[in-house]
Amino acid sequence: MAHPAHEETIQLVKEIFRTYLKERNQRQTPERFMVLEEIYRSEGHFDADDIFFNMKQTGTRVSRATVYNTLDLLIECGLVQRQQFGKNQYYYERSYAYQQHDHMICKECGVVIEFCDPRILEIQKMMEKIYDFNIEAHSLHLFGTCNNTEECNRRKETGDKIKSLTPQE
Structure with missing residues (x-):
């Protein structure tokens, strides 16, 4: 239930x-x-x-x-x-009632790691003030590669779809 x-x-x-x-x-x-x-x-x-x-x-x-x-x-x-x-x-x-978050994406295996850092909101507020601009939404995608090549290669081989990971995984 x-x-x-x-x-x-x-x-x-x-x-x-x-x-x-x-x-x-x-x-x-x-x-x-x-x-x-x-x-x-x-x-x-x-x-x-x-x-x-x-x-x-x-x-x-x-x-x-x-x-x-x-x-x-x-x-x-x-x-x-x-x-x-x-x-x-x-x-x-x-997107309703879910915490704003950003993404890191591995260019090799396609895994997506969601993260939230309050400093990004602070930067957003500062940019609004500096440029007299009303930000309604933002999207941050950081592209790179996994450091765990064994796990990355496994995901590539199995064709795992994009999924979210938490830092503990």
């Missing part, structure tokens, strides 16, 4: 999405809300096909086009962020 706070977030994002669709005279279809739920029940980064196949495996009837179109709407209303980690493929992650 999902954590009650997690369920509260899902209900809240559904209401935000409902309001967003209504204000733009967009249809409020059950499939769109199922895509939203699937995203907010998922962890980390995912691509559109991950969402599509996860929903198909659970017996949810949804088209690939609906998944892509819903992702675009969710990005527009600020509930999902789109990331591109140096390749042609986009990855997505939920």
Whole structure:
């Protein structure tokens, strides 16, 4: 069973999405809300096909086009962020009620390490002040290579998708 706070977030994002669709005279279809739920029940980064196949495996009837179109709407209303980690493929992650974070990406194996450093927010505030500028969002991607070449090579060989790691892993 999902954590009650997690369920509260899902209900809240559904209401935000409902309001967003209504204000733009967009249809409020059950499939769109199922895509939203699937995203907010998922962890980390995912691509559109991950969402599509996860929903198909659970017996949810949804088209690939609906998944892509819903992702675009969710990005527009600020509930999902789109990331591109140096390749042609986009990855997505939920953005409501989740801590702002940045990414380090290995150019060899594609692993993504999420990190949060409060100094980045301080730099952002300082830049706003210096340049009299209102920053609404930021995205920081640091590209490099893993120091653990054995693990990096294993990920390349197995074709592991981009995933998030914490510093302890």
